[in-house]
Amino acid sequence: MVKVDYYIILSAILFITGALGVLVRRNPLIIFMSVELMLNAANLAFVAFANMHNNLDGQIFVFFVMTVAAAEVAVGLALIVQIFKAKHSINVDDINSLKG
Amino acid sequence: MTIDLLLFLTLALVAVATALGMVTSKNTVYSALFLVLNFATVAVFYILLGAPFIAMSQITVYAGAIMVLFLFVIMLLGTERLNSANILPWQRPLAIILAVILTVEAGYLLIFKSNPTAMVNAPDASINTIGSLQSLGMALFTDYLLPFEATSILLLVAMVGAIILSKQDKNEKGGAK
Numbered sequence: 001m002v003k004v005d006y007y008i009i010l011s012a013i014l015f016i017t018g019a020l021g022v023l024v025r026r027n028p029l030i031i032f033m034s035v036e037l038m039l040n041a042a043n044l045a046f047v048a049f050a051n052m053h054n055n056l057d058g059q060i061f062v063f064f065v066m067t068v069a070a071a072e073v074a075v076g077l078a079l080i081v082q083i084f085k086a087k088h089s090i091n092v093d094d095i096n097s098l099k100g
Numbered sequence: 101m102t103i104d105l106l107l108f109l110t111l112a113l114v115a116v117a118t119a120l121g122m123v124t125s126k127n128t129v130y131s132a133l134f135l136v137l138n139f140a141t142v143a144v145f146y147i148l149l150g151a152p153f154i155a156m157s158q159i160t161v162y163a164g165a166i167m168v169l170f171l172f173v174i175m176l177l178g179t180e181r182l183n184s185a186n187i188l189p190w191q192r193p194l195a196i197i198l199a200v201i202l203t204v205e206a207g208y209l210l211i212f213k214s215n216p217t218a219m220v221n222a223p224d225a226s227i228n229t230i231g232s233l234q235s236l237g238m239a240l241f242t243d244y245l246l247p248f249e250a251t252s253i254l255l256l257v258a259m260v261g262a263i264i265l266s267k268q269d270k271n272e273k274g275g276a277k
């Protein structure tokens with residue numbers, strides 16, 4: 001049998017990988033994908049705990065996290081496209097002024 | 101070593117490898133495809149944990165909708181390769197130090213605060229019946245009705261926001277094509 005701990009450890013590893021990606025990479029698209037990875041790691045922990053406690057509330061929370069992720073991606077990618085049109089660069093170190 | 105532990109370890113290896121590949125890949129398209137594979141393995145974990153409907157939502161919403169949106173934007177901008185002019189040289193070592201600290205914290209919590217006897221309940225035959233989905237829907241539309249409606253408003257706001265952001269400004273002279 002698989003212990004619940006193993007799922008939590010895997011979730012922690014995925015979350016740390018995502019956090020490292022956010023901190024190291026300078027491409028906003030990769031940063032977004034790393035954020036998605038972190039959200040996914042949290043979802044995995046939610047479902048593992050829902051299984052452990054025999055309770056559906058954890059699974060319901062995963063739905064809400066997915067909705068928030070979809071909304072975040074839709075707005076974030078629209079912002080990236082607009083920034084690219086204004087600056088012709090999407091390196092996050094170049095985006096250091098509020099006026100385009 | 102039982103068969104489900106073997107299955108878990110294999111899938112965990114794939115998940116961690118694809119996550120690392122996503123973070124380290126130079127080409128953004130490869131990163132996106134690594135992430136699709138990662139989402140697929142996480143969907144299999146959801147099935148192993150007895151949440152088949154979540155797994156299907158994961159495939160359709162994440163691997164389907166969100167990653168296609170990512171790939172569209174990557175190809176629209178033509179930024180498959182971004183030369184990484186590192187303006188802040190201390191950033192990478194600092195990030196690695198912070199990640200190590202986070203790992204130590206997580207390891208501490210997992211070793212000293214965990215419940216080592218808890219086992220995953222293997223999904224039985226009832227998990228694929230209509231009853232499992234029915235109870236999920238009941239919980240969603242009774243106890244969690246208000247958050248559910250709030251997410252619908254959130255999605256509406258996100259949709260309007262995305263349309264406003266990508267709308268061409270008519271008064272802008274020349275108009276960026």
